[in-house]
Every structure is written in C-alpha cells, then in structure tokens.
Amino acid sequence: NAGVTQTPKFRILKIGQSMTLQCTQDMNHNYMYWYRQDPGMGLKLIYYSVGAGITDKGEVPNGYNVSRSTTEDFPLRLELAAPSQTSVYFCASRKNSGGGTDTQYFGPGTRLTVL
Amino acid sequence: GDSVTQMEGPVTLSEEAFLTINCTYTATGYPSLFWYVQYPGEGLQLLLKATKADDKGSNKGFEATYRKETTSFHLEKGSVQVSDSAVYFCALLPSPGSARQLTFGSGTQLTVLP
Numbered sequence: 001n002a003g004v005t006q007t008p009k010f011r012i013l014k015i016g017q018s019m020t021l022q023c024t025q026d027m028n029h030n031y032m033y034w035y036r037q038d039p040g041m042g043l044k045l046i047y048y049s050v051g052a053g054i055t056d057k058g059e060v061p062n063g064y065n066v067s068r069s070t071t072e073d074f075p076l077r078l079e080l081a082a083p084s085q086t087s088v089y090f091c092a093s094r095k096n097s098g099g100g101t102d103t104q105y106f107g108p109g110t111r112l113t114v115l
Numbered sequence: 116g117d118s119v120t121q122m123e124g125p126v127t128l129s130e131e132a133f134l135t136i137n138c139t140y141t142a143t144g145y146p147s148l149f150w151y152v153q154y155p156g157e158g159l160q161l162l163l164k165a166t167k168a169d170d171k172g173s174n175k176g177f178e179a180t181y182r183k184e185t186t187s188f189h190l191e192k193g194s195v196q197v198s199d200s201a202v203y204f205c206a207l208l209p210s211p212g213s214a215r216q217l218t219f220g221s222g223t224q225l226t227v228l229p
Contacts, residue, residue: 042221106158
C-alpha cells in the first residue's frame, strides 16, 4: 500500500515556466487536497476535491489550477511560475465516511524553487 | 471562521523532560481535533486524534485531551526523546462528515537535546 505519492521530489523552475505536480493515492479516498508550506509557517490550502470531476478553491488558489479526472489522481498545475510560489507542496487525501474519525494522509512533498 | 492557535516555538528540551505544547481552537459545532507531526524532510503524519469532548487521544507516549470547556487540545509527553525532535501541528476538522479541509495551527518546532 503506497498511500499518497508525489512527484517530483524537487524542482527548480525559471520565472514564467510551467509545470505539473503529480499526486496519486491508492486508498480509494474521495477527498484530496493540495497545500503549500512556506518556511516556518503552517499549511495553507490551495485547492481541494471531494470526488472525481469536482474541485474547489482553498485559501490561496491564485496562480494554480487543478483537475480531478479520476479518484486516484489530483495534479496541480502552475502556469506561469513566480518567485512567490517557491514553497514545499503537500498533497493529502481523506476518506469521508461521515464519522468524524477520518484521518488525512499526506504525501512526502515536492520542494519547488522558482528563480 | 474556524481557527487554531498553537504555542509559539521553537521549544528546546533536554532528553527525558516533560513536554507540553498548547493548542486552543475556535469553531462552531463539534469539531474533531488532531495532532500531526512532521519529521525533517518528510510530510505530515497523524500522531493522535479525538472526536468528542473529554476524549483522550494517545500514541507513542503522547497524549492530548479534548477539553470543550476551555476549547483546548494540549499535547503532552512525560519523557521526551531525541527522536521526538520535529514540528508538531494542531488541527481541527469542523464537523463529522465535513467536506471541508483541516484547519492547521502554525506549528511548533521541538528540539530535544541529548
């Protein structure tokens, strides 16, 4: 059971370049999330999805896009990279069984630097 | 809106010392509460959780009790080890079955010295 996997682990981009951060989970979770973590800060939600075909904005969505064509995959797209997007990005997933005990599982993170 | 306030770090302790990291929350309804731990270079891992008032979550010697009257969920450990050095995040889920995301505190960096 791989859990939540993210690729790549590290990436350096130039200003204006684009890239896609990949996230896959094999736990059949319906909810998936993208967070960013800036140095010394907590996590801020970028986008989330409650199921295939359904996505919604979080706290800091500007400069990012997402799609959810399958239950397993939730890629995050950066179209025009900016230095302010230098951060560590975490993908997470959760199975919403309605009982309030659902654990959110995190991937290992992608460290992105925009120069 | 919902919010989580954590004790500011960093916290530095000697091995075998007692640990308390304070966490208070603001939320409507009956949130579930969590502590996550992030070891250097890794993602967040669930440490413990509590889903209703007076519940005590525990794992790896850590404990936290859901106190509705004081809206708190303080993390404690009786004797810390060097391997406990990490960043600890308190978080809440607004209500059971909520589609919303976890709300995280800002994290507390713990360093345990041998």
